[in-house]
Amino acid sequence: MTDRTKRTRGTRWGAAAWVVGVPAVLAGLPPAASSRLPERLATHWDGETPDRSMPLWAAAVSPALVWAVLALSMALVGRRGGAPAAAWVGVSLLSGGVSLAGAQASIVRANLDRADWRDAGSVGTGMAVTAVVAVAAGVLGWWWAGRRVALQVHAEQGASGEVMEVPESERRVWLSRTANPWLQLTAALTGLVAAAALLAGAGGLIGLRWALIAPFAITSVLALSCASVQARVTESGLEVAFGPLGRPVRRWAAQDIVSARAEKRTPAQVGGWGYRLSGLGTTVMLRAGECLVIRPTKGSEFAVSVDDAETGAALLNAFSARDAG
Structure with missing residues (x-):
């Protein structure tokens, strides 16, 4: 898919x-x-x-x-x-x-x-x-x-090596996004429950029962923010944005990344779905399979499950090598 x-x-x-x-x-x-x-x-x-x-x-x-x-x-x-x-x-x-x-x-x-x-x-x-x-x-x-x-996707689909050759005169950007439909459905359903309870309270049918509204609203927001992720590689480095509004965002400068690679991971390996901390470092796991993995100069490895991770890693390695040179 x-x-x-x-x-x-x-x-x-x-x-x-x-x-x-x-x-x-x-x-x-x-x-x-x-x-x-x-x-x-x-x-x-x-x-x-x-x-x-x-x-x-x-x-x-x-x-x-x-x-x-x-x-x-x-x-x-x-x-x-x-x-x-x-x-x-x-x-x-x-x-x-x-x-x-x-x-x-x-x-x-x-x-x-x-x-x-x-x-x-x-x-x-x-x-x-x-x-x-x-x-x-x-x-x-x-x-x-x-x-x-x-948002425009400018991916070099034919990259076969670990480091992409990028002419100095060209500017390239790689963008990939993954969403988990089950988390999105959970966010939608819990959001509807919270909205229905709020409208019922506004309409006078029931009191404004925040003990009911707040948990469903918080669950909806958290599920929605974890349901999708977008990875973007530019000359500046790697940017990983969460949720439909692209917030919050994690960023790594190109010069702060030692290497990048594509690697297959599963929820069982990293301890489940979502934002996971394990012996492999930090993994944003929304679907099993190919992940973009980076090794920063400081801290543990970071991985995000996105499509075409090999191209993103190759381009990121090219930018990192250019800054290191």
Whole structure:
């Protein structure tokens, strides 16, 4: 399986979890609070006063249908528009999902424990908070998408020796990325649980139970940060970035690397999956097989499981030898 295939699969896992999870939350909130809601829910306000309503079932289904139309439209745009369109698709789905979920939570909370929809409270504060979070999600999505599109892979696929010959007039960069779909799925599922609990608390269905929200949220963040890794070799040396946002990052200058090589390793050899410390040094193990291994001038060896490690090692050796010379 190529690096590009793995990257695409990981992206699809996350997108699928988001596309399925958002309508589940939208359609599930009103029925979950049905015992505390009037038969019809206020769904539109003229300032502070509710002026339109819907039956409870319609208030549950309508935003889910809006989401379905948005998701299908974005799927068509993404298939026909290429990489630039994919960035807009990601931003639209992120900000759109946050907007719809926040609006639904605000509507449920405004109608909670009201005998009639005309007595519903205001949604102003909830909608204002939702707007801020939606914009932040869109900006974050655009930054991440732009970062991924901007990364260019310039790998010398035919390198057969341990040291690649790089003419002084040329600048070469090697980039490889690996993702573990099971860790990505774990991050998505625990994140959805945390988000659902947070929305239920915001909607007044339950209290804000941080003892439930925090562990799932922390697990989601940790799993996501360990689910993918990106190794990049330039004239400056080696850079290994973790997670979808490329943070945190470990760096080694070319002159601080004694040698680099490709080596096959398994989780059993290094003590499991993820960031492992063993007798072999430090290994970032996301899949068994080829790893890029470096021996720095100080400290133990460092290995990262990425594709085409032989090319990365050869280029890194070339840069290290140039600096040493």
